Amino acid sequence: MAKITAGVGSSHVPLLGVAVDQGKWQDDYFGPIFKGYEWTREWEAREKPDVVILVYNDHASAFDANIIPTFAIGCGEHYKSADEGWGPRPVPDVEGHADLAWHIAQSLILDDFDMTIINEMDVDHGLTVPLSMMFGQPEKWPVKVVPLAVNVVTYPVPSGNRCWALGEAIARAVESFPEDLNVQIWGTGGMSHQLQGPRAGLLNREWDNKFLDMLASDNDDVRHIPHIEYLRETGSEGIEMVMWLIMRGALGKSVKTLNRHYHIPCSNTAIGHIVLEPAD
Amino acid sequence: MAKITAGVGSSHVPLLGVAVDQGKWQDDYFGPIFKGYEWTREWEAREKPDVVILVYNDHASAFDANIIPTFAIGCGEHYKSADEGWGPRPVPDVEGHADLAWHIAQSLILDDFDMTIINEMDVDHGLTVPLSMMFGQPEKWPVKVVPLAVNVVTYPVPSGNRCWALGEAIARAVESFPEDLNVQIWGTGGMSHQLQGPRAGLLNREWDNKFLDMLASDNDDVRHIPHIEYLRETGSEGIEMVMWLIMRGALGKSVKTLNRHYHIPCSNTAIGHIVLEPAD
Amino acid sequence: MTQETPKQNIHEYLAELDDIPGTRIYTAARARKGYWINQFAMSLMKAENRERFKADERAYLDEWNISEEAKQALLKRDYNTLLDLGGNVYFLSKLFSADGLPFAEAVSTMTDMTWPEYRQMMLDGGRSPIGNRSIKGGY
Amino acid sequence: MTQETPKQNIHEYLAELDDIPGTRIYTAARARKGYWINQFAMSLMKAENRERFKADERAYLDEWNISEEAKQALLKRDYNTLLDLGGNVYFLSKLFSADGLPFAEAVSTMTDMTWPEYRQMMLDGGRSPIGNRSIKGGY
Numbered sequence: 123m124a125k126i127t128a129g130v131g132s133s134h135v136p137l138l139g140v141a142v143d144q145g146k147w148q149d150d151y152f153g154p155i156f157k158g159y160e161w162t163r164e165w166e167a168r169e170k171p172d173v174v175i176l177v178y179n180d181h182a183s184a185f186d187a188n189i190i191p192t193f194a195i196g197c198g199e200h201y202k203s204a205d206e207g208w209g210p211r212p213v214p215d216v217e218g219h220a221d222l223a224w225h226i227a228q229s230l231i232l233d234d235f236d237m238t239i240i241n242e243m244d245v246d247h248g249l250t251v252p253l254s255m256m257f258g259q260p261e262k263w264p265v266k267v268v269p270l271a272v273n274v275v276t277y278p279v280p281s282g283n284r285c286w287a288l289g290e291a292i293a294r295a296v297e298s299f300p301e302d303l304n305v306q307i308w309g310t311g312g313m314s315h316q317l318q319g320p321r322a323g324l325l326n327r328e329w330d331n332k333f334l335d336m337l338a339s340d341n342d343d344v345r346h347i348p349h350i351e352y353l354r355e356t357g358s359e360g361i362e363m364v365m366w367l368i369m370r371g372a373l374g375k376s377v378k379t380l381n382r383h384y385h386i387p388c389s390n391t392a393i394g395h396i397v398l399e400p401a402d
Numbered sequence: 403m404a405k406i407t408a409g410v411g412s413s414h415v416p417l418l419g420v421a422v423d424q425g426k427w428q429d430d431y432f433g434p435i436f437k438g439y440e441w442t443r444e445w446e447a448r449e450k451p452d453v454v455i456l457v458y459n460d461h462a463s464a465f466d467a468n469i470i471p472t473f474a475i476g477c478g479e480h481y482k483s484a485d486e487g488w489g490p491r492p493v494p495d496v497e498g499h500a501d502l503a504w505h506i507a508q509s510l511i512l513d514d515f516d517m518t519i520i521n522e523m524d525v526d527h528g529l530t531v532p533l534s535m536m537f538g539q540p541e542k543w544p545v546k547v548v549p550l551a552v553n554v555v556t557y558p559v560p561s562g563n564r565c566w567a568l569g570e571a572i573a574r575a576v577e578s579f580p581e582d583l584n585v586q587i588w589g590t591g592g593m594s595h596q597l598q599g600p601r602a603g604l605l606n607r608e609w610d611n612k613f614l615d616m617l618a619s620d621n622d623d624v625r626h627i628p629h630i631e632y633l634r635e636t637g638s639e640g641i642e643m644v645m646w647l648i649m650r651g652a653l654g655k656s657v658k659t660l661n662r663h664y665h666i667p668c669s670n671t672a673i674g675h676i677v678l679e680p681a682d
Numbered sequence: 683m684t685q686e687t688p689k690q691n692i693h694e695y696l697a698e699l700d701d702i703p704g705t706r707i708y709t710a711a712r713a714r715k716g717y718w719i720n721q722f723a724m725s726l727m728k729a730e731n732r733e734r735f736k737a738d739e740r741a742y743l744d745e746w747n748i749s750e751e752a753k754q755a756l757l758k759r760d761y762n763t764l765l766d767l768g769g770n771v772y773f774l775s776k777l778f779s780a781d782g783l784p785f786a787e788a789v790s791t792m793t794d795m796t797w798p799e800y801r802q803m804m805l806d807g808g809r810s811p812i813g814n815r816s817i818k819g820g821y
Numbered sequence: 822m823t824q825e826t827p828k829q830n831i832h833e834y835l836a837e838l839d840d841i842p843g844t845r846i847y848t849a850a851r852a853r854k855g856y857w858i859n860q861f862a863m864s865l866m867k868a869e870n871r872e873r874f875k876a877d878e879r880a881y882l883d884e885w886n887i888s889e890e891a892k893q894a895l896l897k898r899d900y901n902t903l904l905d906l907g908g909n910v911y912f913l914s915k916l917f918s919a920d921g922l923p924f925a926e927a928v929s930t931m932t933d934m935t936w937p938e939y940r941q942m943m944l945d946g947g948r949s950p951i952g953n954r955s956i957k958g959g960y
């Protein structure tokens with residue numbers, strides 16, 4: 123039986139991909155960030171998950187303005203790194219887990235989630251940067267990936283409550299997959315940042331840490347935070363944190379925090395990550 | 403305030419489009435079918451709806467195998483008739499109602515429906531045949547259309563219960579649109595038919611009429627019919643009738659039946675239609 | 683709030699779909715298997731592709747990531763085999779159109795009837811569901 | 822079952838989004854208005870389009886269904902005006918890349934700071950939310 127054994131929430135700042143790809147990850151600017159991920163990288167090397175359900179958002183790479191799926195699940199065999207305007211990142215292709223992905227997609231639709239299924243797409247920094255943070259620069263990614271792309275760009279994006287409920291449904295789906303698989307779920311994006319307008323550069327250390335506290339707790343108050351609170355407190359792009367709720371919803375009522383790290387800034391963004399284990 | 407004033411369920415058989423386009427609609431084969439729609443055509447001419455929310459499915463025209471949205475709502479300004487392999491139907495372009503469509507899309511997402519928004523697409527017989535049945539051959543369609551494309555091809559398709567709930571949410575959305583608009587909602591497809599395999603040609607007059615009875619009733623038992631019942635009783639393509647439930651769900655608890663017609667066969671298909679008015 | 687439809691396990695749900703006589707429900711498993719058959723068929727929506735296909739069917743098919751078995755079935759218009767290989771009728775209908783074949787006539791080739799026989803069955807009220815609902819149940 | 826988040830009316834929801842200082846939330850209204858600005862920007866993901874654009878920006882822009890105002894803003898790289906006209910930063914970032922401009926530097930041009938000032942603000946902990954949360958509330 124497949125099982126979700128852990129959840130990771132993590133920022134997915136494009137500049138971190140640049141730091142890895144250009145070997146700058148030990149310099150003064152990036153050193154403290156990568157140091158914060160060190161424990162997690164070692165933990166992942168020990169855990170050896172078979173599959174990661176990777177919740178992220180497409181940043182106008184695979185989807186143009188024409189089509190905006192709220193929840194799109196990648197059911198393909200592999201995905202190439204997207205050219206975001208300066209050439210694709212020099213990272214391995216991402217291998218899908220089509221069997222598990224289709225199983226999850228089917229289960230979710232039966233569970234009244236209105237999924238969009240996608241077979242072929244390129245994946246951008248939202249998906250590949252977290253892989254680099256967790257696994258460094260391997261010849262080949264050590265996990266298969268089920269990409270789950272969430273619209274967090276055009277409003278309304280899905281509610282926190284809906285994201286949490288989707289996570290719960292994903293956990294049910296994984297548990298009904300017959301093959302033995304060690305599955306992790308990652309929620310990516312955030313933390314506080316604003317990339318547009320005169321208010322650009324807003325960061326909110328206090329709120330971000332309160333959010334991490336809420337994720338680590340045994341109650342589900344975090345699912346009821348309204349969009350406007352993310353926007354006011356954490357900048358227009360801080361809304362990406364709703365994707366962490368899909369991860370958290372998949373872990374059940376109680377969780378144990380294995381690691382937690384927060385650093386300001388990386389480019390325009392507050393970097394944070396948290397590693398959680400179901401504790402029910 | 404906009405209001406849903408009526409709902410129509412109707413088959414959308416491609417051959418009916420051919421009959422209209424080639425002027426065969428009075429011959430022995432098609433005569434009885436078009437006669438059954440006569441009252442409804444006159445009623446539509448009197449009702450003069452401003453907008454039709456037209457629930458249909460794409461038959462591998464706008465969407466290829468790569469992307470499969472469960473619920474896609476058309477938010478564009480206009481749509482062309484698709485070339486389904488023998489040239490586009492010679493019908494007017496379909497004019498969208500982008501203001502209302504975006505309002506509904508936003509409201510639905512806020513209401514935890516995981517919509518896919520689509521701006522540009524061609525629309526196939528699923529959408530244009532019902533327009534021809536209701537409005538004949540005008541120079542310009544007398545209504546604007548909000549297309550709502552439902553996946554009823556790749557399994558699982560959305561449950562009857564989810565479709566009904568979507569209809570309820572659409573009704574709430576329409577009622578919160580500030581402009582005065584006479585809005586109809588149409589659910590199309592069906593009735594019994596099977597287009598594939600050795601069982602092709604299955605029709606089920608009794609079941610189809612029971613389904614029409616259930617739609618016309620004041621209880622919502624019809625939303626709980628499982629997919630397997632549609633498939634066993636009405637053929638593999640009879641599942642399209644789940645789209646009628648979106649229409650029915652939008653009309654509220656009680657309805658008044660204004661017209662009802664059933665005829666066998668049209669090509670591979672049992673033709674039926676029903677005109678309902680909210681009666682709460 | 684109204685009563686919820688009881689949720690079903692996906693494995694039970696899919697098993698039921700396989701219990702219908704003479705029918706291949708287009709499940710994920712079929713959609714995956716037939717992906718390139720269907721994408722090939724979809725390509726025939728463009729007039730220039732239809733022409734290239736008609737000029738040399740085999741050469742056009744060889745441009746696609748399709749098994750030899752599927753290519754043979756496409757060349758023979760063996761639609762039941764194509765359904766087994768994951769083809770879906772709405773995609774395959776682009777091939778009906780390319781051949782100039784009416785939809786119902788193409789559908790009739792999947793049954794054990796000739797086109798005139800099939801057409802007559804439909805005029806007579808269609809195929810009865812009796813005995814055609816369930817393989818296991820035989821009803 | 823857990824408690825439901827109270828559902829909000831879409832008009833209230835959208836009104837709140839307009840109450841954030843120095844921020845244009847990418848709502849449906851903006852997405853509609855800026856559709857072709859964003860599709861133009863997306864086109865710059867292809868190397869051949871970037872070259873054609875660089876060779877003659879005005880001529881390339883004239884191929885798109887974009888208002889003169891938006892074209893001028895694109896030519897001037899006036900990103901705040903482009904946000905007003907419905908541009909979205911993830912789409913517009915394809916233009917940053919075409920210009921070889923780092924993302925953060927491009928973002929800084931939307932503020933009242935120079936790039937070195939903006940960079941220093943970020944190193945110092947970023948822009949404070951205090952007074953930046955609500956126009957009406959002023960908090």
Ligand SMILES: [Fe+3]
Pocket residue numbers: 134179181248311312362
């Ligand atoms: Fe992001």
Ligand SMILES: [Fe+3]
Pocket residue numbers: 414459461528591592642
């Ligand atoms: Fe249909």
